Amino acid sequence: MKRQETGSAAGRPRGHSVLASPSARIAVGILAVIAFLTIFGAMLAPQNPLAINAGQLFKGPSAQHLLGTDYLGRDVLSRLMAGTRLSVLTALEAVGIGLVLGTVPGIATVFLGRWFDFAANRVADALMTLPSIFFAVAVTAALGNGLVQAMVPVGILLAPGFFRVTRAATLEHARAQYVEAATLLGASKAHIIRVHVLRKVLPNIAVTTASMTAAALLAVSFLTFLGIGVQPPAPTWGGILSSDLAYLSQAPWAPFIPGLLIAVTVGALNALADAFRDRGSAGTLVLLEPVTEPEGVVDEQRSPAVA
């Protein structure tokens, strides 16, 4: 897998920010809003998300209720804002697990010999084939109906994605001639990893993290939609969708709102991943030797969509 040289002269100047393209800026903006809502959402909601209002069922958007009301007369906007925290935090939980479980072996495998690599690859293959939602639901059977528990298997099943990407990136950079030179000069593996490899691999990890977060968020939405981890009447994005579905005939437009929210957030994360990818490729070191296992044309950066 040979590539052409892309020195800094060929493309953008070094150190150009992730925010260069307009879509990246919009994406970051959206995510900033989401992050803000995660922390302060419940407090800033205009109405009480739990307040039932029997006289105001299924109302459309109005001055008082910007996004209308649901089947119990509750303000939809407030519920969405309040529900952001649980959805986002558990998604991040899963990504964190996947990140740690995936990147550490991913880097290590290049340095720990062929048997380890073989075994790690097979385990990753195995995990990649398993449908995460099933395992998530199954775990709740064992450990109780909690979202936190349910996201653990999701996280574990995100790990192979991190593993593959990190391994490929590490392979590329660890074979560089200057690394060979460093080894000959007596540098320890730990030093090489820390100083040479880690920095170069970080952009790839960033890209994968962004797209995996998107996948995790979809997983959370799906699980809450199925009723896992939802303690009614506490709002979650998926939970709101689920109740909207039940009352579809009365309010056919209702599910579009949380649906749009999920889609926009996921889209922003994917755009962020693309922005990381574009930035990471400017000024990258190019190797003339092929990486051992050509990845083919299949794009592995796209997260395994979970639902």
Added chain:
Amino acid sequence: MTAVTLTRTPAVAGPAPRRRRARAAAARVGGGLAVLVPIVFLSTFITYSLGALSNSNPAATILGQDAATPAAVAKLDRTLGLDHPLIVQYWHWLTQAVQGNLGQSWFTQIPVAQSIAQRLPVDLSIASLAVVLAVLIGGTAGMVAAVRRGGWFDRGVTLACSAVSTLPAFVVGIILVVLFAVTVHLLPANGYVGPATSIPQWLKYIILPSLALSLQVAADIARQLRTSLVSVLERNYIVGAKVRGLPYRRVLVRHALRNAAGPALVVLGNDFPQMLAGAVAAEAVFSLPGLGQLLLESAQTRDIPVVQGLLLVISTFVIVVNLIVNTTLNWLYRTDDGLLA
């Protein structure tokens, strides 16, 4: 007419080329199988240990609260073999499973295998139709986009793919329900009728869920196929085929598509596990009596044997499908050194 003699012997000696290539392919499949065995063990073991993770005591649950005296529990433990170490229990369970015995539900005493068998056809119907739809929609879209590269169709497809990627299958399902069932009463919003009862009815009930399920995969396939096909169409051998006077359609399908389809098929194989997950989504949205519902119910009641049985069946299914996909790819693209990119 004298033939010009070669100054070199052919590069290859030994058994006839066809046989040699077949052998190489078989070796790859064999290797794949060999690696599969530990994977199957690993995933089934994890599945089984889920039961151990839960705090509930199976014997106590089965006996019910009133009858669960310590003596009765201990006796049932021995009967069920629950006093053995986990590995032994696992092995026992696995050997039984291979023979078709997945145990019984703790609550209804219905054999797990039976419950699964009852509901499997629903998911199979949806998943099969979804695969067909995904290939048809995604394949056509990708191919037309590649052939009319840069045109409005191409850009439309790219946009549609991005949009679909951000929408989870269950949201797509809901949208479809809103569009086709609620606003326009064309198709039913929920329920299921088996093919044995009436094929047209069956199709009517599964078309929306299958469509919802297929769109994500169709988008992935379209995107991948477009990329591969655009790249293949620029290759010299397409010019070579054209210059021989072969009709364009033949060049497109038998030469270009044949070589470009590989990565797209890989995408299909990769996405298949997600299709199963999506089937659960579809069941939830369309109220279909499938394995997903069974899983949710038994997870809620913490009916461990059912959960374990389901996971085993599903994991095995996914692994087998992956194996078939890989074997098919190996057979289609037999070259000396492996898959053709």
Added chain:
Amino acid sequence: MSNDRQPLPEELLRLDDLHVSVHDGAATAVRGVSLSVRAGEIVGLVGESGSGKTLTCRAALGVLPAGCAVQGGTLSFAGRDLTALSRRGWERVHGSQMGAVFQDPASYLNPSITVGHQLAEVLRVKQGVPRRAARRRAAQLCAAVGLRDPERVLDQIPAELSGGMLQRVMIAIAISCEPRLLVADEPTTALDVTIQAEVLELIQRLRDERGLAVLFVSHDLAVVTQLCDRIAVFYAGEIVESGPTREIAERPRHPYTQALLRVASVGDFGRRELEVIPGQPPQVGADITGCRFAARCPVAEPACRAGEVEPVLVGDRHQARCVKAGRRVGELVSR
């Protein structure tokens, strides 16, 4: 100027004042190219890379790369105008009227299908030959192009065959539907010298036995003078000299041709030391008034840059695009 002519063989390929643009019309890479190939004739196009010879032969075949298009002039085959031919029209011409072989034969064959299959495919699809018969014909064709053990070769995929064998296979495919013209774009460039000789011999034999006309493109002047009946020399998108091979080799009229011959040490010029032509060819599409070789020409004069230089007849069917060509015979560049 000999006049003892038998009627000339039928003119097959004819290019008249052909202009080809590249980069979606941004530049003209081939200008005013006119040439013809008659039945049973081997015509050579020779020139450096970028001189326009490959684009010309691609245009003649109707397979210009993306972004390139014929901007002017006409292309005809056996009297029929092909300039604006539809895709279907080209499908009928390819294979049955014109065949083609290219450099790097491995890349022009589908890597995942056996060679026999691809050879038989043409026969089955274009001539409706049934499967078994097609296989037999394929084996015959392989034998005719000099492949030993054709049955075995037919079952192999391109990756399993050597360059020389693959080129023979390509030739077999190209002639399988009995075209009247074979377009060969640098067919021997990527091959070993010994294999090269065999392939050239094969092409010659095909012409002798079947009356196949050949348009042979190469940057190797030695090969072209050895094989071809007539030569056209390309420089910077134009034909600067054309004529019978013997004429060109013995009495080159254009300074570029003379320099080429010297560099390749062909013909009357002996090699004394390593020769180069100083300078670089002009950029594709560069706007130059007058002779495009003038910047590097050792005998350029102001008249050369004055205006468009038209080809001048300097011998029997021998033309040169040089202001000085029509003058005294034997005016050569002095060392």
